[in-house]
Amino acid sequence: MSKTTTYTKPMVYVLNPSCQIEDLEIGSDYEGVITRVEKYGFFVSLSKSVYGLLRTRNPKEKVGDKIVVKISEIKPHKGKMDVDLSYSKTRYGNDYEKVPVKRSVKKTKVKDLTEDLIGRNVAVQGEIIQIQQTSGPTIFTLRDETDITWAAAFNEPGVRMYPELEVEDVVEILGEVSLHSGKIQIESESIEKLPEDEEEAVRRAIDMAVDKKAESPDTSVMIESEVLDKLRPKLAAAAKAIRRAILDGRSILVRHHADADGICSGIAVEQAVLPLLREESNDADAEWHFFKRSPSKAPFYELEDVVKDLSFALEDQERHGQKLPLLVLLDNGSTEEDVAALRHSKVFGVESVVVDHHYPGEVEDGRSLIDDYVDIHVNPYLVGGDSQLTAGALAVELAGMINPDVRDKIRHFPAIAAVGDHAECDEVDQYLEIAEELGYSREDLDRVSTCVDFEAYFLRFNNGRGIMNTLLGLEDRERQEELLDVLMSESDKRVDTQLKAALPNVETVYFDNGIQLNRLDVEKYAHKFTYPAPGKTTGYVHDKLVQEKGEDKPIMTLANGPDFAVLRATETIKNDFDFNLNNVITKIQEELPQAGVDGGGHEVAGSLKFVEGLRDEVLDLFIEDVKDLKRD
């Protein structure tokens, strides 16, 4: 009871309907309403359950009259308490200070709301992190610094209670502790915003506690790796950001590249997050409402993607009162091409985490260009590593930090990602070994990654969760095997068709420097708009031609369409001839600025775009460059 303020006018207390006898103060004045009149006096109701008797002979007062009375005595009588009233000096309606009296209940921390308290009245302070309108009561999810609980507010079924309250408000809930489908819940009697000073203190306490809870419980990694060790703090920060978003009731929006590496990344994080969501929310559909995973067609976060994501997020915010999501980009997000979309989302205050292994451009002080636009950036290049440490591996380690329980299910993912990305390094070897222990031979991994790519081609914008989970061995292993059989045979058939058309139309020249250059018009000599697409088709053609001569030979395959070209070359070309596709592109951009050349990738695998009208000039320049290469 906050009766500390002093008034110059007389004070008259007005009980909240929920007040009990123990909220009364003897000698003080209270407003009430007359509910019964007898010869010996009349009864005055002061709250829903508190009333007193003002004894007076043949009173003239009438039922329904309002009155100010003084509490003269509270005494036990037949096992309960009787309240005796007397007339106050202050008359009802006169100029006095009305002092609201809230029911005096014990302030309780959420963690102390145990079954022992069922049936008791409590006051809980905290922040609203979710408001759900059920068909029955309105459910407010409240957290304080100790835990999360739920308060039901009920008036009429389906009616939103306290429409003035919003997510993030700091409130005090009075109510009775009850059990609702096995969970502690407060049947709220009143929910009120706290005054500013109390609000601040509650917020601070919560923030500290949530921040602590958001820390990953275990930031170890699966393998020994210097690069990974250096990245651990960044991965831990990413894990914390994701855990924090879950605790804050923010949704998580995962975008990933639509290939085996990207899909392994996305599903690893998905597998880590979903159980936490189910645990932290009492919304049965939480895993659908608070987690979205979408493949991105392009190998970067496009403007097409960001405007769609923002549109949905802003609608969810306006329509359902949801907070803006945490954006998590996997196997995407590090490059210059991601800048536009990430700047765009930043304008709307979207927090973002990037876990990628694509070349992020020049690194200075452990930061690259994109660091200006994202909140957490994990990329091996930032610590001296390179793209051989796949996004899939990083995301699996991240998933383990988010939710250590998930580790056993996804230990073979990094090996799938590595094989899918043709990655080779010491880390990859360790991951392959782990997969081997789990029964995945290198050929198995190749089949899985091929089938994931194959399926992703047909799924387009759909994440295909159910199918992908089966393909990656998260469900029935027997069904996985059957599915691999079906998809591999179909993939092989389609690759054969493309090769049958393409191989006879490859033109091969041998340069004086020893380089064998294979050229192909991949739009004319392969089926369009089908699997495998030009990039993959070029890869298959190149692999076939290299097989004939040997991996150690300097062989390059350049396939083009009207306004693009795809390059694949053996490692020798990079190592012995010091070739780097990205440098060649820079050179052409300078020499032929009007060709609008763009693109890049790894040193010996990537693509170029150019305007159709200057195709021949661009390709000629490129070939000239290759011709002039000199063996070290």
Next chain:
Amino acid sequence: MSKTTTYTKPMVYVLNPSCQIEDLEIGSDYEGVITRVEKYGFFVSLSKSVYGLLRTRNPKEKVGDKIVVKISEIKPHKGKMDVDLSYSKTRYGNDYEKVPVKRSVKKTKVKDLTEDLIGRNVAVQGEIIQIQQTSGPTIFTLRDETDITWAAAFNEPGVRMYPELEVEDVVEILGEVSLHSGKIQIESESIEKLPEDEEEAVRRAIDMAVDKKAESPDTSVMIESEVLDKLRPKLAAAAKAIRRAILDGRSILVRHHADADGICSGIAVEQAVLPLLREESNDADAEWHFFKRSPSKAPFYELEDVVKDLSFALEDQERHGQKLPLLVLLDNGSTEEDVAALRHSKVFGVESVVVDHHYPGEVEDGRSLIDDYVDIHVNPYLVGGDSQLTAGALAVELAGMINPDVRDKIRHFPAIAAVGDHAECDEVDQYLEIAEELGYSREDLDRVSTCVDFEAYFLRFNNGRGIMNTLLGLEDRERQEELLDVLMSESDKRVDTQLKAALPNVETVYFDNGIQLNRLDVEKYAHKFTYPAPGKTTGYVHDKLVQEKGEDKPIMTLANGPDFAVLRATETIKNDFDFNLNNVITKIQEELPQAGVDGGGHEVAGSLKFVEGLRDEVLDLFIEDVKDLKRD
């Protein structure tokens, strides 16, 4: 109580379960059921709450027996009324006329349902305009000629009550006035369709009242303009049609062109309609259920669009009992190309409003071709104006008539639309001045319209409400500025890329008549499937080339792809050479019918389509025509 009809058989009244003692008539016969038998007589229930005592010694009747009794007396007893019964001459089950008795309650107009009536029983007649099944009761939205109210019908939670009732039925609702989340609501006891004659009268009264309420409260416009003055009656009619749809519980489907002009149009109407929807409906999601806004890729209402719109509307009708929507086309809808889609929607009885400024073809008696297929058509050409008065300006004036409160928020929209559409006229100058007062310089407007176009390109079929509202300055102005910065720099970068490829490949010829013709293969010398698209790219190229020589020179830019061409020319070409793209197209259609030439636009800005195989013939004819132009 309708006891006026006369019968030859004896009449026996049967009380409706809700009847009260005041519904009884002394001396008349009633059916009842025996509910208690005592030595001194038995009690007969006549309705849920009405019963009487038939005094007789040691009665032989049994509980549960049905019986016909006469009301002999109704007298006060201990603060309530006692009903005394006697045996009737008519025996239960004999051949008599059963006369149902409804509870006699005061017929009340909806506007008179005030808080004073809470707890009272009323009868309200009106038309059902919406039926919602909540998790609790079924809610019927009812309107009479005075206002709208809601009646809750409750049996078991989630069960649809009165499944025989449908939207548009005219009914009488009996029930108690109550308060539901602060709104007056009727707790219905019974809802029954009115007989045909009463129905007719109610419908007429409602129709007149709603029609009156649908009138715009203020049809003034923002600027002085003869054309606008002439269009005011049409705009007022459009505003009324939209207001009427809201009052009728019909949804509103806005389709608009996906450029700055069209988007300003769409959002202006959206801003006007949403507050009215929130006000008129008790459905918290009304603004999502009853309003849809979609950009149309093409500059007309396509068959692709109409079949999608109709499919959804017909499904909503069948599945959710919704009425067909009012179709509102903005910056679209006036031309011959819109005929097919609008005829299509007309077959299904869809009402439509078109507000457009594209050339509608020949105007006769203030009507053009499309007037045969739409209900209200607003277009400056119909009253002697032209396309310089943008759809954005018209739609903003319309929005102000729909909901005058919205005017202050969208006063700068016409200026954005004008700059986006390169419109110039006296009206535009006034709108620019208004924008200037609101802090939007011409450069600001240009940035906004460019960014709206840029964003629309990536949003595709999504209306991007949240993003667009920010871009147009309806939300946080600071965030608007940040977003403009991000998008402008990105737009500039992409325009530069296109120009760098295109400009060196422009071929310029100078004809004897002084015209400079710039030609460009925009598919070969610009990136495809990216922003800016060919039309915009051509515009940027043209502007660049005109800048070099001066706006007053006769300069024309003709860019083509394999089966299309885009034209931009300086005003001089139109004014001094009397050039009109639409006429040239007609001429080519005649001379080369097999080329399938189509297209058009403004006099000196537009596009052509043709079959690929006759590209050279078409372009040659075109150029020949330009060559032969003579300066006036």
Next chain:
Amino acid sequence: MSKTTTYTKPMVYVLNPSCQIEDLEIGSDYEGVITRVEKYGFFVSLSKSVYGLLRTRNPKEKVGDKIVVKISEIKPHKGKMDVDLSYSKTRYGNDYEKVPVKRSVKKTKVKDLTEDLIGRNVAVQGEIIQIQQTSGPTIFTLRDETDITWAAAFNEPGVRMYPELEVEDVVEILGEVSLHSGKIQIESESIEKLPEDEEEAVRRAIDMAVDKKAESPDTSVMIESEVLDKLRPKLAAAAKAIRRAILDGRSILVRHHADADGICSGIAVEQAVLPLLREESNDADAEWHFFKRSPSKAPFYELEDVVKDLSFALEDQERHGQKLPLLVLLDNGSTEEDVAALRHSKVFGVESVVVDHHYPGEVEDGRSLIDDYVDIHVNPYLVGGDSQLTAGALAVELAGMINPDVRDKIRHFPAIAAVGDHAECDEVDQYLEIAEELGYSREDLDRVSTCVDFEAYFLRFNNGRGIMNTLLGLEDRERQEELLDVLMSESDKRVDTQLKAALPNVETVYFDNGIQLNRLDVEKYAHKFTYPAPGKTTGYVHDKLVQEKGEDKPIMTLANGPDFAVLRATETIKNDFDFNLNNVITKIQEELPQAGVDGGGHEVAGSLKFVEGLRDEVLDLFIEDVKDLKRD
């Protein structure tokens, strides 16, 4: 009460809370809890409503103590039964065998749950086939071998009761028979899984009964046809599979070719299934939740389609507990090209029915290739028929077997399908006659099928149910006529435009063998990405040219784009020159393996795909082949 098992330890019964006095056995021991203590003894509660008095002077027992008591007597007292208890030899908590006692209620078959039983307690055993969480109770749909019923389980509004129970569990429901919106429903008191042996018996009984109920009530067909007679058993099996899916609460997913034949097929089955769904389910939205119909762009079930279908089905399974759907492919599904998708769906255990008339490849023992991957395959070729018996006809006959009531509505569909597919045979004549009787002349049918195709082009992936129903005459016939007018005039206009461009560019050569070959570059000399598309355009061109010379002349039209060609030829070419497109394709595949030729169709109508770079070689080979044809 199952007290048959013998124990060596003492047995103490524990009543289920719902037990009644009649569940007690005199002389046996029961666990209870002391609820009142008086001087003359204490009361022991044995279940929610059963208690007894153990008389003893000044007992020392306390309220709340648990105790084992013996039932010594049950005797009537003041209109109810009194239970007298005595101390048991077994003390509470000692080592005894607890024997749970369920309330003894009459086991009742679902079909016997009539209104006579309202208010009575029953026990019903059966399989859960659906679980719905309403805003109020959880509703379990239960079936036994006699019928389907619903049980409501209620605790708090919106809370899922018995979360451990899943669809397909076999349970016993105890509860009171009640009426809920006119339907019998059980207000459940308890729902428990049956032990394994009882479960087995219930399952068997249900399976037999449902299987019987799934049989089509009438497998007659509309016309006389040997082929149809041979297919009747297969059609009946398909009808049964679909009826069984409805009875099993599985959804039905119809995929059909997006032309008039396929759409007639799909809508015929839709019209048959929807009324059954409404009847069998108490979910008002059943027809939307349990039935989906989608057109497939390609003339086969594509991988794009199957991955989308599977993704949604697996999500529905995980998220909403739905069973996997029954897949029904209509006018699609029989060919080699369907194998990949059908194998894919098979891996996930999806049951499938194919009703198609496309050539299924070699037939052996009444089976073709696809029979290995589908559960039921209906195709005229399997019984010696051919594609002249359309899928539309087969699907209409199937629809009649699924639901005989639908026959009268769709009797004209086979004629529409036949005209749309240019089918001609004795069966078609009979169907045309039936349509004639219903007022559809051949010209009417042609208009309908043309408009269905036209509309399907614009609807793309949307099934356009409302529009198509109108077009096919299932709704307002007057509106059908109006719609046909609008669409025909629009279709004619667009065909004219294509013909105007194409016809002057057709090159005709006359070979020595008398064949007239018309060639057209349909990408260069017709508008792209518009209606009619290349295949249809070629058809219109061919028809036009044949009209000039006569149907009996050997005329062939070969239209090509960069990587495809379309063929149309007169029947004479097939009959007199023994030409078969499929054979020519096989030949080219052998001679030009690198061209990646694929395709096929009917003997004189179909298409080829090839890689762009070998177009001339492919077409030359083709023409060479035509040139060398010899008249028989």
